[in-house]
């Protein structure tokens with residue numbers, strides 16, 4: 742950690758081992774802020790992450806932003822079976838050292854149950870209004886990682902607006918992807934892997 746700028750984030754602790762620490766300590770991916778250290782007290786916990794920026798100085802393309810977060814989501818959903826649960830612009834930051842976007846804030850993340858019959862659902866309202874998938878807002882019968890895909894669709898829409906054309910070569914692919922991410926029926930939304938293919 743020599744000469745490395747870090748951020749110390751302190752949050753209230755509602756359980757013995759906070760879910761955020763449990764999940765973040767399993768994450769090893771270039772687009773997820775690495776957990777450098779954590780401290781758990783009865784009432785609060787703290788996590789130490791590399792210092793990230795809200796906006797990069799030189800800017801990055803919209804496509805890089807989308808790709809970086811899709812790669813993080815593909816890893817979370819496929820390799821760890823975890824949903825993030827609170828995808829929104831505030832929880833996506835930029836590492837100037839590494840030159841890439843990273844996902845933060847795993848306070849709403851949850852491990853999807855791996856049921857032999859194939860039903861993988863979690864329950865309860867989570868996330869941030871305005872970015873919540875419809876099946877979370879009207880939660881009656883559970884949901885899965887497709888909620889993150891909707892929230893990413895909203896995030897891209899909010900960050901970039903919806904102009905009809907742009908100089909960026911893959912803008913049209915990105916615009917179409919946003920439309921597909923915002924499909925109401927969760928099973929009709931593309932997965933992170935499919936979304937990355939659509940951006941190629």
Ligand SMILES: Nc1ncnc2c1ncn2[C@@H]1O[C@H](COP(=O)(O)OP(=O)(O)OP(=O)(O)O)[C@@H](O)[C@H]1O
Pocket residue numbers: 747748750752774790791792793794827831832834845846847848849
């Ligand atoms: N690695 C970091 N570098 C710089 N600032 C950070 C870093 N991580 C978090 N922050 C700042 O701290 C804010 C709060 O962190 P975080 O998103 O983890 O928690 P939260 O949104 O306050 O709480 P909750 O966990 O309840 O959603 C972020 O929105 C960001 O402004």
Ligand SMILES: [Mg+2]
Pocket residue numbers: 831832846
């Ligand atoms: Mg946050």
